[in-house]
Amino acid sequence: MFWEPSTDYEFGPFRIDASERQLLRNGQVVPLTQKAFDVLFVLVQNSGHIFTKDEVMEIVWPGTAVEEGNLARNISTLRSALGERPRDGRFIETIPWRGYRFVAPVRKIREPQLPPSIESIAVLPFANVGGNPGAEYISDGISESLTTILAQLTNLRITSRNSAFRYKARDIDTATIGRELGVQAILMGRLHETEGMFSISVELVSAADDRHIWGAQYIRSREDLLAAQETIAREIAGKLRVEIGGRAQPRMPGQRHSDNHEAYLLFLKGRFHFNKLTPDGVEKGAECFQQAIELDPNYALAHAGLADCRNYLGQRAEAKQAIERALALDGGLGEAHASLGFFRFLYDWDFAGAEDSFGKAVALTPNYAEAHHWYAIYLANVGRHEEAFREAELAVERDPLSLLMNMTAALNFYTGREYHRAVAQLKKVIEMDRHFPAAHSVLGSVYVQMGRFREALSQYDEVLNLVKGVAPVETSVKVFMAQAFARWGKKDQALRLLEEIAGQTASSYAVAAVYGTLGQNEKAFEMLNKAYLEHDLQLVSLKVDPTLDDLRGDPRFAELVRRVGLPDRC
Numbered sequence: 001m002f003w004e005p006s007t008d009y010e011f012g013p014f015r016i017d018a019s020e021r022q023l024l025r026n027g028q029v030v031p032l033t034q035k036a037f038d039v040l041f042v043l044v045q046n047s048g049h050i051f052t053k054d055e056v057m058e059i060v061w062p063g064t065a066v067e068e069g070n071l072a073r074n075i076s077t078l079r080s081a082l083g084e085r086p087r088d089g090r091f092i093e094t095i096p097w098r099g100y101r102f103v104a105p106v107r108k109i110r111e112p113q114l115p116p117s118i119e120s121i122a123v124l125p126f127a128n129v130g131g132n133p134g135a136e137y138i139s140d141g142i143s144e145s146l147t148t149i150l151a152q153l154t155n156l157r158i159t160s161r162n163s164a165f166r167y168k169a170r171d172i173d174t175a176t177i178g179r180e181l182g183v184q185a186i187l188m189g190r191l192h193e194t195e196g197m198f199s200i201s202v203e204l205v206s207a208a209d210d211r212h213i214w215g216a217q218y219i220r221s222r223e224d225l226l227a228a229q230e231t232i233a234r235e236i237a238g239k240l241r242v243e244i245g246g247r248a249q250p251r252m253p254g255q256r257h258s259d260n261h262e263a264y265l266l267f268l269k270g271r272f273h274f275n276k277l278t279p280d281g282v283e284k285g286a287e288c289f290q291q292a293i294e295l296d297p298n299y300a301l302a303h304a305g306l307a308d309c310r311n312y313l314g315q316r317a318e319a320k321q322a323i324e325r326a327l328a329l330d331g332g333l334g335e336a337h338a339s340l341g342f343f344r345f346l347y348d349w350d351f352a353g354a355e356d357s358f359g360k361a362v363a364l365t366p367n368y369a370e371a372h373h374w375y376a377i378y379l380a381n382v383g384r385h386e387e388a389f390r391e392a393e394l395a396v397e398r399d400p401l402s403l404l405m406n407m408t409a410a411l412n413f414y415t416g417r418e419y420h421r422a423v424a425q426l427k428k429v430i431e432m433d434r435h436f437p438a439a440h441s442v443l444g445s446v447y448v449q450m451g452r453f454r455e456a457l458s459q460y461d462e463v464l465n466l467v468k469g470v471a472p473v474e475t476s477v478k479v480f481m482a483q484a485f486a487r488w489g490k491k492d493q494a495l496r497l498l499e500e501i502a503g504q505t506a507s508s509y510a511v512a513a514v515y516g517t518l519g520q521n522e523k524a525f526e527m528l529n530k531a532y533l534e535h536d537l538q539l540v541s542l543k544v545d546p547t548l549d550d551l552r553g554d555p556r557f558a559e560l561v562r563r564v565g566l567p568d569r570c
Contacts, residue, residue, distance in 0.1 A: 008109040009044050011091070011102075014082070015109075016044060023081065030081050035060060036074045043092065043102040052099040075100060118185045118213075121204075122159035122177065123147045125168040126189035135198075137272035139191040140165075142200065144271060146187065151367035159183055160369045160399035165275070178207020182400055185213065197221055258296040266292035270305050274312075282312045300330035307339055316347060334365025342374050345381075346537050349565050354378055362391075369399035376408045381540050382567055385416040403429055403436050410439075414446055415544040422446045437466045437473070444480060449546045453488040457481060475501050479510040483547055486517035494518065507531070509538040513547035525556050532563065539564050 009016040015024045021037055023030040032040070038060045043051060057066050075092060082091045093101045123146045126139040144161055151158045159181045167177060174186050189202040203215040258264050266288045274285030286309035292302040303326035310319035320343050326336045341357030344350040358378060361371040376391035392408040399405045406429045413422035426443040429436060444459030460481050467473040478497050485494035494514055512527035528551075531539055542548065542561050551557050 010107045010109060011044065011047075011104045016041060032081060033074075033077070035070075036077045036081070039071065039074045040078050043100060044106055047102040047104070047106040050095050050099055050101045054099075056099065118156070120157040120159070120183040121150060121185045121187055122164050122181045122183045123150065123161075123187045124177070124189075125165050126191050126200075127169075129190050129192040132193055135191060135193050137268050138198075139189075140272055140275070141268040142189065142191065146189075150187075151365060156367075157183070157397060158367045160367070160402070161275075162369070163399045163401040166401055174205055174207050174210050180401065182397065183207055258292070258299045258302070260296045260299075263292040263295040263299055263302065266295070267299070267302050267305065270302070270309075274305065274309055279313075282309050285309050286313070298329055300326045300333060300336075303329065304333055304336045304339075307336070311339065316343070319343070320347075332364055334361045334363070334368055334371065337361040337364060338368060338371035338374055341371075341378070345374070345378050346540060347535075349540070351378075351382065351565060351567050362394075366394075367398055369395045369402065369405055372398065373405055373408050376412060380412040380415050381544055383543050385412055388412045388416075401432070403433055403439070406432065407438060407442070410442060414442060414449075414546070415541070417449075417546065419446050419450050423450075435466055437463045440466070441477065441480065444484070445547070448480075448484045448487055451487075453484055456484045460484070472505060475504045475506050476510065479506055479514065482514045483510070483517060486514050491518055507536060507538060508534060509536040510547075512551075513545075516548060516551040519550070521551065521554060524551055525554070525560075528560055532560065540566070542566060 008018050013026050014030075016022075017024060018041075021034075023032055023037060023040065039056060042056055042059050053068055053071055057068075057071055061070075075094075079088075079092060084090055084092065089103065091102065091104045093103045095101055123143055125143045128136050128139040143164070147158055147161050147164065150156065163181055177186055178184065184207055185204055186207050187202065187204050189200060192199045192201075198220050200218045200220065201215070202218075204213040205211060206213060258267070270285045270288030270292065272285075273281045273288060275281075286306060289302045289306040289309060292299055293306065296302070303322050307319050307322035307326060310316075310322055319339075323336050323339045323343065326333055327340065330336075337357045338361035341354045341361060344357055345354035348354075355378065358371065358375040361368065362375060365371060372391045372395035376388045376395060379385070379388035379391060389409060389412055392405075392412055395405040395408050396402075406425070410422050410425040410429065413419070413425060423443065423446055426439050426446065429439040430443070433439075440459045440462045444456040444463070447453070447456035447459065460477050463477050464474060467477070478501050482494045482497040485491075485497065494517075498511065498514060508527045508531035512524045512531065515521070515524035515527060538545075539560075542557075542564060543566050548557070
């Protein structure tokens with residue numbers, strides 16, 4: 001290529017747009033053939049210099065035998081396009097027996113070289129330099145705050161905290177992290193405390209080549225630090241918006257934290273404990289959030305944090321109350337809308353309300369992986385599989401290392417009867433963690449529907465090995481095994497397993513599937529009605545669950561779908 005795509009040229013009322021290869025007159029395109037444009041560009045680039053006919057032809061038609069008449073015709077075309085009259089020579093001068101020269105004054109316009117556009121970033125957990133345990137929740141809190149605020153840059157994809165924090169205290173090169181998370185840039189930071197002062201250093205680097213893009217350092221006292229964390233995050237977000245080439249348009253949240261210094265401190269500690277995702281950690285998190293609320297009853301984020309803890313601990317009523325309180329205080333909390341959608345879908349069977357909540361959640365927090373995950377599960381269960389698959393893709397994009405997010409697409413394939421795709425996705429999840437019971441369990445169910453019964457039972461055996469001693473899970477797996485034997489035509493083995501779990505807490509819904517496969521419809525509907533009275537959460541899958549296909553022709557099935565309230569539209 002002989003032209004400089006980053007340099008435009010102006011002469012008279014004309015401008016050459018090098019990158020688009022166009023000639024403009026007062027902003028309007030002047031039609032030219034490709035070769036006519038090339039001839040003009042060569043002459044303009046070398047304005048004031050004589051170019052012989054042979055030189056022009058070698059550049060424009062390299063390695064090609066071309067008659068001199070072709071060049072003459074293109075010169076004539078250019079003169080006409082430029083508005084030159086015969087022998088006018090305002091722009092192109094003919095040098096007899098030699099060639100041509102561009103004689104009009106030319107001005108170069110070199111476009112600024114912008115850095116490559118960045119569309120995806122991961123915020124790694126900040127290093128707590130010195131290892132002071134008392135500062136650990138602060139360094140983690142800064143990382144989380146940055147992730148949350150940067151997620152408001154709506155045309156940037158921010159990797160979720162869950163995936164990013166897998167690299168905490170791990171020495172891995174940025175290229176590997178970028179490849180595993182599927183991002184173009186990495187934001188790293190260090191927190192160091194010296195004599196009551198905190199030094200916070202941040203650096204944005206390219207994941208492809210470890211190139212430094214931007215960096216900054218902040219010095220704060222302990223008292224100022226807690227109150228200024230979100231301000232620092234906003235400053236960084238603003239700097240990133242500029243450094244990324246101005247493409248990102250920020251949609252910054254309002255001031256969502258408490259003005260109460262102690263309440264904010266308790267909120268950070270609550271998130272720190274909750275993110276351990278252990279029963280003890282979640283209990284401690286709930287205590288911290290509750291204490292924060294006592295200091296500031298209008299602290300919406302503390303109510304949302306408390307809801308997360310209550311939900312994890314199975315305290316449904318308390319969780320929903322906390323979610324509704326958080327939304328009453330701040331209707332813009334997308335995470336709380338997602339949680340409310342989950343409750344409306346799974347517990348209230350308010351499907352229209354659930355869809356409304358999920359829609360608000362993904363609009364308000366498009367980078368929140370769990371919102372896309374729950375929305376995908378909802379869409380799959382009401383039979384809208386194409387939409388579900390798109391939401392599942394978005395969930396994985398935002399949290400690529402999450403086993404649960406990667407399971408979402410597999411569940412959609414299973415309920416959509418795309419069994420081969422489900423197998424491929426589940427094997428991918430098992431490669432990520434072969435000790436993940438849910439993946440083996442669902443793979444077993446897929447194999448049952450494919451008629452690969454021995455492989456299905458092998459997967460169920462693997463689950464039993466992984467959850468040994470957890471009685472409720474063992475009971476559920478034995479029901480799945482009974483379903484496999486029933487579909488395999490081994491009635492005695494199926495009934496024997498049901499007898500084995502008699503008296504144990506088993507899902508009436510799952511047991512109904514065994515009886516339905518065995519052709520014992522009366523018993524199957526007896527169990528389904530029992531599941532309805534028990535408000536079995538699995539009833540939201542009635543419309544799409546392959547294990548119930550043998551019962552769909554019975555009018556009682558359609559009546560049960562109506563009673564649950566599942567929408568007709570698919």
